[in-house]
Amino acid sequence: MDRLDIALLEHMQQDSQVxxxxxxxxxxxxxxxxxxRIKALEKDGAIKRYVAELDNRKIGLQLDVFIEIRLTAQTEISFSAxxxxxxxxxxxxxxxxxxxxADYRLRVAARDVADYDDIHRNCLARLPGVAAMHSAFAIRAIKKWSGYPVERLLG
Known part of the structure; x- marks a missing residue:
């Protein structure tokens, strides 16, 4: 990967529809x-796919929740299940x-606390091998992920 590939990746992370x-x-x-070059980056797997970034609030998902999970056992079978x-x-x-x-950290989006309660009861609580689960609600996103710092690959 050279300087031009890195420049392409940097620009495409910001706007893949340019x-x-x-x-x-x-x-x-x-x-x-x-x-x-773009086709070569796709073929090599550096570019995996193209997606639309959605605004979680505009689509009604007001709540971001981070959940730490500790399993009952740290075995290959437990991890796989x-x-x-x-x-x-x-x-x-x-x-x-x-x-x-924590063995795992999950991120879940929900409409509100009641919706998260439903997700917690009907999805998360049914995960196999869970010994403990701790949820933390994000109050406000200060910086959201917007791409890898590919320019660091040059130095």
Whole structure:
């Protein structure tokens, strides 16, 4: 990956729908060379997919909840069963295997506290092998994730 690939990734993280001609001008390539590089980045897996970023409040999901999960056992079978179940629950936006006291940290979006109560009772409480679950409600997002700092790859 060179300077031009990194520049392409940086611009595409900010706006993946920027017209090819504009993108090629921004990075100093011809449109055909820019297109070839993008296709190569897609083929190599550096670009996995294109998605629309939604405004959670505009679609009615007012509450972000972070849940720390501790399992009853730290075995391959326990981890596999838990992770498989997490993949079946659309309400779980993210799941990360963690170091430290919690085995996993989940992120869930809900309409309100009553909606989260429903998600907690009918989804999270049914996850296999859970010994303890601690929820924390986000009061306000200070900085949301908007892409990887790919320019750091240059240094």
């Amino acid at each position: 017209p090819l001609t504009s993108l090629s001008e921004k990075v100093g390539l011809s449109p055909s060379a820019c297109h070839r 838990f992770e498989s179940a997490v993949h079946q629950i659309d309400e779980i936006l993210e799941c990360h295997l963690m170091s430290g006291e």
